[in-house]
Amino acid sequence: MAGAIFPWRADNRFELLIDGPSFFPRMLEAIARAECQVELELYLVEAGACADAMVRALAEAAGRGVRVRCLFDDYGSLAFTLSLRRRLIEAGVELRFYNRLSWRRWVRNFYRDHRKLLLVDQSLAVVGGTGVTDEFWTPGEERFEWHEVMVRFTGPLVLDWQLLFDRQWLANEQRAAWKPLAPFGLPRLPRVPPAGQGLGRVAYADARQHRDILRSLVRGLNSGKQRIWLATPYFLPTWKVRRSLRRAASRGIDVRLLLTGPRTDHPSVRYAGHRYYPRLLRAGVRIFEYQPCFLHLKMVLIDDWVSIGSCNFDHWNLRFNLEGNLEALDPPLTRAVEASFLNDFALSEPVSLQDWKARPLWQRVKQRLWGWVDRLVINVLDRRG
16 A cells, blocks of 8 residues: 555544534534634535535635635536635635646546545544535525534544645645655554544545555454444445455344435436345345435444545545545444434335345346446456556
8 A cells, every 4th residue: 555554543532413504513613713724625515505604714714814725626616616716715715626627637537536624723623524515504504405424523633634634735736636645654554442432543545546444444344243334325335345244244243234215416326336235135234225315424333443534435436536534433432423323224214135126127227227337437447457
């Protein structure tokens, strides 16, 4: 692996924030209280009431003399209008865009910054899977269209996330912004502590160059003793992840997948992922499809170990994207994540093998069609790699 490998840090305090009406006001409050600096790294940024509130907070912070740096993905921010960009720049915000789109780059346009990170005064961080769009939150309203979680935390771990942001901020000035800079950090993936409170670590992916985020997950899947609960909106897992899930279920571990139901922004991806259901169900994996709205969160609970962030652990994410997940061992956070999973399972439709075999013909056709397209794309990209 190329790139930094971050260690476990102790003495952190974590808070799980569920859905936009919970975490966006806390993020805006943190920006309003900033004294020295604010960093914001995002994939999806779109014009709307949510973006207006965020731009206003960032501009006001810059107006107070706070150094504000925003790193947005160029593709994910196509709907972030020119007027909003001007408001930030005119207020003194430093604004950069990751991997500018260009027809000359062809396949390299697929490299995207998918991380979601807010840093304030090098002392507070908020990490998870949100974008700044009205689907996650409309100011003044409790409704939301996309179900998401973020983790707010303080402690020594914040400085590691600061290093990750700074590294990409500097790399973004280079022409090949998706390639990592010189390695720093540990020589190998650190062992997970047997137990603890306030323990956290940065795990990330760096566009094919660095995948400790995947290695850490697979190790957790293979070493789990009691439960493996995994939530993702786009279920296109790597072969190693699928094999580890099946083997864990065959060992008698409580393996559950919380996946998106019919309400999704990419139906084709959902149907492509359906081809993995039968083998997983036969192995004893329990699958739940979330019903109330689009499930966008990326969260893993293996025994007491938690991973929350931007990574869907699919082959597309790990091939092309910058990703970042918080890994933690902390009893209060574990209990909050467990409660969130249990609530979501109760709002989901369980999928049985019998029901799956009896599904309508049109669903079978869509599964085969989009599954074939997905395999074709991956085979082509594998030959290029």
